[in-house]
Amino acid sequence: MSIFRFPILVWLGIGTLIISLGIRQSFGIFMMPISEHFQTGREFFSFAIALQNLLFGVFQPFIGMASDRWGSQKIIAMGAVAYGLGLLLTSVATESSMLYLSLGALVGLGLSATSYVIILGAVAKVVPAQHAAKAFGLTTAAGSFGMFAMIPGAQTLMHNFDWQVAMQVFAMLCSLMVVFALFMKTAQSNQLVTSQQTVSDEQTLKQALKEAFSHKGYWLIHAGFFVCGFHVMFIATHLPSYLADKNLPATSAAMALAYVGIFNIFGSYFWGVMGDRFNKRHVMSALYFVRTLVIAAFVTLPVTESTAALFGGAIGFCWLGTVPLTSGLVRQIFGARYLSTLYGLVFFTHQVGSFLGAWVGGRIYDYYGSYDPIWWSTVVLAFCAALIHFPINDRPVPRLSLNAA
Secondary structure (H helix, E strand, C coil): CCHHHCCHHHHHHHHHHHHHHHHHCCHHHHHHHHHHHCCCCHHHHHHHHHHHHHHHHHHHHHHHHHHHHHCHHHHHHHHHHHHHHHHHHHHHCCCCCHHHHHHHHHHHHHHHHHCHHHHHHHHHCCCCHHHHHHHHHHHHHHHHHHHHHHHHHHHHHHHHCCHHHHHHHHHHHHHHHHHHHHCCCCCCCHHHCCHHHHHHHHCCHHHHHHHHHCCHHHHHHHHHHHHHHHHHHHHHHHHHHHHHHCCCCHHHHHHHHHHHHHHHHHHHHHHHHHHHHCCHHHHHHHHHHHHHHHHHHHHHCCCCHHHHHHHHHHHHHCCCCHHHHHHHHHHHHHCCCCHHHHHHHHHHHHHHHHHHHHHHHHHHHHHHCCCHHHHHHHHHHHHHHHHHCCCCCCCCCCCCCHHHC
16 A cells, blocks of 8 residues: 555544654753753753653653544644643743643643554554554654654754743644544545454453453563663753753754654664564564664764764664564554554563653663763663564464453
8 A cells, every 4th residue: 555545544643643752852942041040950851850750751651542542633632732732831841840731741641642543543543454564653753744744843942042932932833733533534445454454353351351361462462662762761861961961952852863863764664664574572672773873873983973873874774663563563463443552561561661761761870970871771772672672472362262351
């Protein structure tokens, strides 16, 4: 299936992710101005972002269950309102503790309802299984395009105005997600219903959860996605400060993160296509081996504007390629019926990793005065993640005696 023949819901989902994840991935460049504004160390902002990601994950399974039961339209609209309110309250906060509610809890709730789990769950219901990884890759790439657009935009707003104005502009953009949600129809076409999906429709949520929890491969998928979360939030949150510590200008950090975004546009689609053509778990292992080499090279070589840009492009190519592969594996093994719920639980584990990556990065820096220990930890974790995908049993689970479960 050509990407131009994908249903309109896919493109509306892409628009939603451009805004939602584009804003989210820009938070790293707010660390220094917000920390200076409230006269706090980096751990304060790191913990606010870590709390955001942890709550993002905590909310995700429940939001996924609600979306599987009542559809994605209302969930996305309500999430967009919470997202915008959190950004607006952040911009007018007078006490640093307010950010735990606004930037932490409200934005975390908004993200859980407007990001991959809900969008991919909706896409899975309107795209044939044999083209799912490609569709997931294209949709995932949208978040990277948002990163490419939002980070330079936020940098420009902060240069010409201040960080509060940048947050307020982002809050206004959230209203567009409400508009997109109004036109998202997730009813599945009859021609896409397969025999496996028909059986899945008879399965209850309790049965689906029991089936997944008893599958060893499901827990290995959790472990791999934990590492992904640790990587992306450590880098997105702390790379600008790390480059500033190396006496590089702020524009180099913005450019490096923009390269992460633009190369992930191609990378996410590439890894998604590879997941359709080859064994997804083997492709996932290859992706993590690439991450291992890229991060190890970056922390070994001298840090310059050129190496920062090269790192942004290289890590961007394998930045969120894990999303179409991980969600594709979950769908391949368990079907599309409860994908938002099952992938939502996996995404919770991802966000536990994100929490630790954002917070521990700041904690280690404030304690040691250096990011070196945490950088080498990411190298070891990437290598371990590459290994744990090999033993996953990725065959679809048999459901011949569903009523007896």
